[in-house]
Amino acid sequence: MKELKIFGVVTFFTLVTYWGVEPLAHSIFHPHVEPADFQFKDLEKITETKGDATKGKEILSQNCVGCHSVEKVGIPAQVDKQTAIDSYGVFPPDLSTAGLIYESNYLANFIKHPTKAGKLEHKYDGVNKFYIMPDYSWMSNEDISSIVEYLKSIAPAKLSNKEVFVDACGRCHSMKYDKLPAVSDVTKVMASTPPDLSMMIRSRGEHYLTTFINDPQKHLHGTAMPRVGLTEEAQKQVITYLEEIGDSKKAEREAIAPYVLGFLGFMIFISLLWKREVWNEVK
Amino acid sequence: MAHSEKAKSLGEWFDQRLNTTGFIKVMMTEYWIPKDINFLWAMGMVLAFTFKILLISGIFLLMYYKPDVDMAFDSVNYTIMQEVGYGWLFRHIHGVGASLVFLIIYIHMFTGIYYGSYKRGREMIWLSGMLLLILFSAEAFSGYMLPWGQMSYWAAYVITNIFGGIPLIGDELVVWIRGNFYVADSTLTRFFMLHVLLVPLAILGGIVFHFYTLRIPHVNNQKGEEIDFEEEANKYKADRKKVSKVIPFWPVFMAKDIFVLSVFLFLFFYLTFYHYNFAMDPVNFDPANELKTPAHIYPEWYFLWSYEVLRGFFFDIAGLKAADIGLVAFGFAQIIFALMPWLDRSPTVAPANSRPYFKVWFWLMIVILIILTVYGKLPPTGTNAWVGFYSSVSFILLFLALPFVTTKEIAATNAHKQNGGKH
Amino acid sequence: MADKNRRAFMGKILAGTAGVAAVASLYAMKRTWDPLPSVVSAGFTTIDLSPLEAGKLSIVKWQGKPVFLLKLTPDIALDVNRDIVIGENRYTVVIGLCTHLGCIPEWREGEKIFHCACHGGQYDAHAKQTFGPPPRPLDIPPFAIQGTSIVLGEEGPEYKKMTAQAKA
Numbered sequence: 001m002k003e004l005k006i007f008g009v010v011t012f013f014t015l016v017t018y019w020g021v022e023p024l025a026h027s028i029f030h031p032h033v034e035p036a037d038f039q040f041k042d043l044e045k046i047t048e049t050k051g052d053a054t055k056g057k058e059i060l061s062q063n064c065v066g067c068h069s070v071e072k073v074g075i076p077a078q079v080d081k082q083t084a085i086d087s088y089g090v091f092p093p094d095l096s097t098a099g100l101i102y103e104s105n106y107l108a109n110f111i112k113h114p115t116k117a118g119k120l121e122h123k124y125d126g127v128n129k130f131y132i133m134p135d136y137s138w139m140s141n142e143d144i145s146s147i148v149e150y151l152k153s154i155a156p157a158k159l160s161n162k163e164v165f166v167d168a169c170g171r172c173h174s175m176k177y178d179k180l181p182a183v184s185d186v187t188k189v190m191a192s193t194p195p196d197l198s199m200m201i202r203s204r205g206e207h208y209l210t211t212f213i214n215d216p217q218k219h220l221h222g223t224a225m226p227r228v229g230l231t232e233e234a235q236k237q238v239i240t241y242l243e244e245i246g247d248s249k250k251a252e253r254e255a256i257a258p259y260v261l262g263f264l265g266f267m268i269f270i271s272l273l274w275k276r277e278v279w280n281e282v283k
Numbered sequence: 284m285a286h287s288e289k290a291k292s293l294g295e296w297f298d299q300r301l302n303t304t305g306f307i308k309v310m311m312t313e314y315w316i317p318k319d320i321n322f323l324w325a326m327g328m329v330l331a332f333t334f335k336i337l338l339i340s341g342i343f344l345l346m347y348y349k350p351d352v353d354m355a356f357d358s359v360n361y362t363i364m365q366e367v368g369y370g371w372l373f374r375h376i377h378g379v380g381a382s383l384v385f386l387i388i389y390i391h392m393f394t395g396i397y398y399g400s401y402k403r404g405r406e407m408i409w410l411s412g413m414l415l416l417i418l419f420s421a422e423a424f425s426g427y428m429l430p431w432g433q434m435s436y437w438a439a440y441v442i443t444n445i446f447g448g449i450p451l452i453g454d455e456l457v458v459w460i461r462g463n464f465y466v467a468d469s470t471l472t473r474f475f476m477l478h479v480l481l482v483p484l485a486i487l488g489g490i491v492f493h494f495y496t497l498r499i500p501h502v503n504n505q506k507g508e509e510i511d512f513e514e515e516a517n518k519y520k521a522d523r524k525k526v527s528k529v530i531p532f533w534p535v536f537m538a539k540d541i542f543v544l545s546v547f548l549f550l551f552f553y554l555t556f557y558h559y560n561f562a563m564d565p566v567n568f569d570p571a572n573e574l575k576t577p578a579h580i581y582p583e584w585y586f587l588w589s590y591e592v593l594r595g596f597f598f599d600i601a602g603l604k605a606a607d608i609g610l611v612a613f614g615f616a617q618i619i620f621a622l623m624p625w626l627d628r629s630p631t632v633a634p635a636n637s638r639p640y641f642k643v644w645f646w647l648m649i650v651i652l653i654i655l656t657v658y659g660k661l662p663p664t665g666t667n668a669w670v671g672f673y674s675s676v677s678f679i680l681l682f683l684a685l686p687f688v689t690t691k692e693i694a695a696t697n698a699h700k701q702n703g704g705k706h
Numbered sequence: 707m708a709d710k711n712r713r714a715f716m717g718k719i720l721a722g723t724a725g726v727a728a729v730a731s732l733y734a735m736k737r738t739w740d741p742l743p744s745v746v747s748a749g750f751t752t753i754d755l756s757p758l759e760a761g762k763l764s765i766v767k768w769q770g771k772p773v774f775l776l777k778l779t780p781d782i783a784l785d786v787n788r789d790i791v792i793g794e795n796r797y798t799v800v801i802g803l804c805t806h807l808g809c810i811p812e813w814r815e816g817e818k819i820f821h822c823a824c825h826g827g828q829y830d831a832h833a834k835q836t837f838g839p840p841p842r843p844l845d846i847p848p849f850a851i852q853g854t855s856i857v858l859g860e861e862g863p864e865y866k867k868m869t870a871q872a873k874a
Contacts, residue, residue, distance in 0.1 A: 003321045010323075010390060013649060020657030021584045022561050028661055029579055177361050195569070199360055203568035205560075249364065249371040256372075257556035264549040271542040278538035282318060282524045441808070459736075463745050465770025473739065573770050576809040605841070664839065 036214035038103060038232040043117060046108035051145025053153040059143050060150055063136070064095065072096035072154050081183075088132050089189035090171070097167050099148070099155030106229030107151065108144045111136050118226030119217050123190075132189060161241035164234050172225075173197045178245045190224040201239070201246035209239050311533035315516050317504035318530045324502070325543035326391040331490065332544055333384045333551075338483065340377040343370075348429065350475035352468045355431035356570045372555075375563070379555045381423055382562035385585035387547075388416060396623060397645060399632040400503035406624040407496040413621040415489045418482055420586070425478035427583060428471060432567030437580045439466045439474070445593070448610040465573065504528075507632035579662060587659030588652050592616045595655075595675030597668050612675060619682045626682060629689040631696070640692035644685060651678050750859040752852070755797055763813035765802060768858040772802035772810055773847060774820075778831055782818070787872050788832040788843065790864065792854055799856065800833040800844035811844075820844070 060070070067084075069077035071094050077084070084091045098107060109117040114133045115124045124131040136144065159167075165175070171183040172190070177198035187193045200209065211218055213235050216225040230238065243250060290296035297303050316324075347367055349358040363370040392412065395401055401409035424442065428435045443460050447453040462469030501512055510528050518527035530536055554562070561584070566577050582590050593613040599605050619626075631638060635645040654674045661667045741749075751768045758764060758777040765772045776798040778789065789796040802810050804822040811822040811829065819836070820829040827838035834843040846869075850862025 006321055006323065013653065014386065017584070017653050017656055018561070020653065021587065021660050024657065025581075025660040176357075177365065199568040199570075202360075203565050205565060253371065253375075253556055257552075260552050260556070261549065264545060264552060268542070268545040268549060271538075271545045275538045275542040278534055282527070282530055282535055437808075458741055459739055462739055462741055463770070464741070464749055467745075467770060469742070469745065574767070574772055574810065576803075578809075580808075 030208065030219070033211050033218045036211050036232075036235075038214065038235075040103060040106045040109070040117075040227075040229060043105060043109040044112075045105060046112060046141045047105045047145050047148060049141040049145050051142055051147070051149040053146065053149040055143075056146035056148070056150030056153075059139075060095075060147050063139075064147070067092040067133075069094045070096055070154070072156075085184050090132055090184040090186055092133075093167065093171055095151060097155055097159060097163070099151035099153070100157075100159060101164055101168055101231065101234040102229045103231045104148050104152065108141075108148045110229060111144050111147060112139065112141075113137055114226075117229065119215065120224070120226050122222060123224055159237070161237040161244065164237040165241045168228055168230055168234060168238055169197065175245060192224045194225065197242060197246075199246050201242040206239055206243070209242070210235070213238065307533075312531050313516070313520075314532040315512050315519075315529040316502050316532055316536045317508075317510055318528055319504040319506060319508070320502075320539075321505060322539070322543050323390065323394040324536075325540040326387050326394060328537070328540040329544055329547050330384065330387050330391060333380055333387060334486065334490065336551075337377060337380045337384065340373045340380065341479065341483075343373045344377055345479055350429070350472050352431060352471055352571070355429060355471060359430045360568065375555045375559050378563040379551065379559055381426060382583065382585070383551055383554070384419065385423070385583075388419060389585070392416070392620070393649065396648075397635045398503055398505070399507055399627070399634075399638075401624045402627060403630060403632055404500040405503065408493070408500065409624055410621060411489065411493040411496045415486065415493055416620075417617075418486045418489050422478060422482045422486060423583065423585070425474040425482065427567075428474045429478060430567055431471065431571045433569040433571055433575075433577050434564050434567040434580075436466060436571035436573065437577055438582055439470060441580055442582070443470070445610065445613070448606055503632065505634065507634065509632075579660075581660045584656065584660070587657075588655035589613060589616045591655040591659030591671050592675045592678060594659075594663055595671040597663065597672065612679060615679060615682075626685040627689050628686050629693050631693075638692060639695060640688050644681065644688050648681055651681060750857055752855050752857045754855045755792060755795070756854040758797070761815060761818075763815075766858075768801075768847060771847075773858060774798065774800050774802040774813070774833070774844070776813065776831065779818075782831050785832045785834075787868060788834065788846070790849065790851070790856065792851060792856075798831060798833055799846065799849060799858075801847050802844065804840055805835070805842050805844060806839045 061075070065075050066078060067088075069075055069092075073096075077092075077094075079087070081091050102110070106117060113135050115121045115126065115131045118131075120131060123129065126135075162178070166180070170180055172186045172194040174180060174182040174196045175198055176196045182194065204212065208219065212220075213228070213230065215227050216223050217227070288299075290299055294303070344359075344363060347358060347362045347370065349355055359374065363374050365371070367373075395409060395412070424438075428439045443457055443466065446460060447457045449456060458464055460470075461467065462473060501510070504510065508528075512529060515527045515529040519529055519531070564583075569577075581587065592615075593609045596605050596608040596612060600608060627641070629638070629641070635642050651674055654670065655678060658667055658671045658674065663671055749769055751766065753766055753775065755775065755777070758775060760777045760779045762777070764775045766775060767773070778796045778798060782796075784791075784796060788798065790799050791797075804811050804827055806822065806827050809822050811820040811827070813819075814821055818831045820833060822828070822838070822840070827840040828836050829840065829844060830836050832843070835841075846865070847858050848861040849856045849858055849865050850860040851864055
């Protein structure tokens with residue numbers, strides 16, 4: 001009994017120290033933030049005004065294809081990648097999958113006012129510094145809604161985790177451990193270098209990434225990373241992909257853990273029996 | 284060679300040449316340990332075993348690790364963690380083991396202080412243990428640099444900078460230690476050498492020496508009782524095992540150790556598989572970037588208390604620069620535990636709780652160390668800075684007061700005895 | 707007796723000789739840790755200040771540390787202890803590591819301050835601390851003026867004068 005009491009005292013002080021250097025310190029380093037908002041409630045409800053996909057197709061072909069390709073429906077890029085990077089600093093994204101991976105109303109708001117939807121107004125004030133994609137605030141909500149409707153109508157029903165990552169993140173970020181370079185080097189346009197994402201799942205963890213990807217400003221006030229407006233499903237796929245690459249042995253780790261711990265549990269039992277056997281003789 | 288009979292068995296063959304029976308007797312079956320002990324006496328063997336785990340896992344990591352600033356991070360996080368078969372397991376074991384070895388070192392050390400196992404002939408046990416603490420600290424610090432993540436880099440930066448505070452040679456010393464004006468490739472390769480060769484060699488030597496220091500004064504026991512080991516050993520050998528106050532190292536002492544070790548390994552592997560972030564800081568999974576400081580820089584948990592003593596002095600006092608006071612206080616914290624046998628003036632070898640004054644001192648020390656550890660990690664601003672200051676001052680005062688506290692304790696106990704043990 | 711003295715004497719000579727070897731090897735070992743010649747020569751960086759635009763911050767790397775180069779706009783008053791004067795132009799040249807805990811402050815062009823995001827420290831355009839925990843201004847690296855350029859790492863007369871003034 002005395003040993004148990006001593007064990008209790010040692011455990012108590014160990015746990016107090018642990019609590020101080022882990023949960024307490026982390027709660028101070030990372031103050032609590034609001035949970036991820038996949039409805040993007042701060043934005044105007046543009047898509048409440050119903051749009052029409054056929055009309056959207058027309059508006060898109062008049063306004064968007066000068067810069068963007070839509071390969072899914074056979075609209076190629078007007079300029080090749082290098083020329084685009086040289087002149088704009090980035091390669092404008094292909095719009096084939098936009099209707100699937102971005103939340104509809106966010107997408108509408110992004111078309112209307114990219115820096116507002118992306119929360120980048122602190123970087124691009126629209127007076128001295130302009131974002132690469134211009135505002136389409138002159139368009140009616142109905143027309144914007146129609147573009148979104150059209151993009152949704154052509155979007156694939158499903159994408160692999162990696163495909164979502166490439167379209168949502170891979171234009172600025174590299175993934176070295178999957179041999180994926182970033183599409184364009186945006187260091188100049190964004191005035192900061194987007195980090196490689198290979199180990200993000202270990203350095204940030206799933207919990208942080210869930211709120212961070214949804215709204216980077218929550219954790220990194222003033223960051224150049226835009227809010228990209230992924231749907232909950234698309235964001236989950238991105239995080240799963242980060243885990244597949246950055247923590248590829250997770251499944252193996254979790255599979256063998258119970259066996260090792262089970263074995264050690266048995267070892268505790270056997271060694272206790274042996275201890276009793278040996279000590280019976282002396283005590 | 285002297286004349287010998289033809290050996291009848293392999294064991295005998297070795298015995299003729301190496302005196303294995305004699306060796307086993309001296310080292311194991313007739314190496315006597317007190318019987319009145321608890322599980323805390325198993326921490327030494329737990330430490331030896333954890334060191335063995337670190338050594339073996341380290342060997343397997345060494346085969347794929349590349350000590351070069353451009354390759355180190357990927358060799359750890361890609362090659363070892365993702366490509367090498369069970370590489371991730373060896374790395375997790377190594378990382379978690381490095382943290383747990385310090386937990387056990389501290390438990391082992393405070394057990395020694397609690398039971399007064401550092402005095403009356405046991406001074407060398409204590410000093411060799413303190414030497415091992417320093418060596419393990421050097422091993423941990425140099426090893427933490429190797430993955431070349433953000434924390435590796437900035438911890439190396441901040442800690443090597445500390446030497447800059449030494450008068451006259453400080454600045455040049457920092458450059459000399461780093462081999463460059465900043466933490467660079469030269470720094471990584473030399474700390475790699477320290478981590479995989481020089482320091483482990485010294486630790487191995489230190490462990491052998493630490494075991495040796497136990498032979499003459501013998502292991503202490505739960506009551507601090509002085510035992511006539513020869514007489515008790517004779518009782519044991521005369522089969523009066525239940526009466527004898529001693530037990531042989533093998534098999535009796537080890538039977539208990541193995542049980543404690545099994546419990547420890549369960550915790551070890553639970554943390555390795557499920558709860559490793561405390562030992563493998565997530566920030567260190569960001570590659571080192573010399574132009575971007577992490578928002579918070581802190582050492583691993585086991586260095587926090589002395590780190591807090593270093594930065595606890597954040598304002599100039601009486602014309603002395605804050606940084607210089609901090610450095611002196613830090614130096615004080617590094618050596619003061621080694622002086623325990625001389626700071627404790629009382630000759631009594633007994634558990635702290637049966638010593639009226641030392642009891643208070645001991646638990647106060649534990650509490651202050653925990654406060655220092657916790658605040659060593661928190662940002663040193665506002666109230667935190669003052670908590671750090673007052674607990675650093677308390678830490679120093681506590682140790683300066685120990686000789687007086689223990690001297691008073693002798694006087695008090697003597698007076699108590701003269702009153703015939705009555706209050 | 708004489709024999710014993712001779713033996714003791716010779717013993718001392720032998721120990722002394724071995725000691726010389728030990729000291730010499732320690733020195734040789736110490737030398738292996740000295741910065742390599744290539745590292746030492748990389749410790750000097752020459753930067754032309756003339757292309758700098760007033761009020762805009764440039765950052766260069768010197769000895770692995772960020773060095774802030776800021777051409778001061780005329781409205782900022784002269785600080786003889788901090789400004790590097792070349793012809794009619796004045797510059798703030800400092801090591802861009804916050805003197806509190808070594809974070810890298812950012813230059814806020816509009817407010818004309820350096821702001822450290824880690825613990826909220828602020829410095830004015832001369833990189834003197836004006837708010838928060840920093841204990842002293844940002845450090846000025848050793849420099850020597852060569853025409854419109856400065857050589858970082860070399861202690862020129864202007865640098866020596868500046869440090870002497872700062873001490874006084």
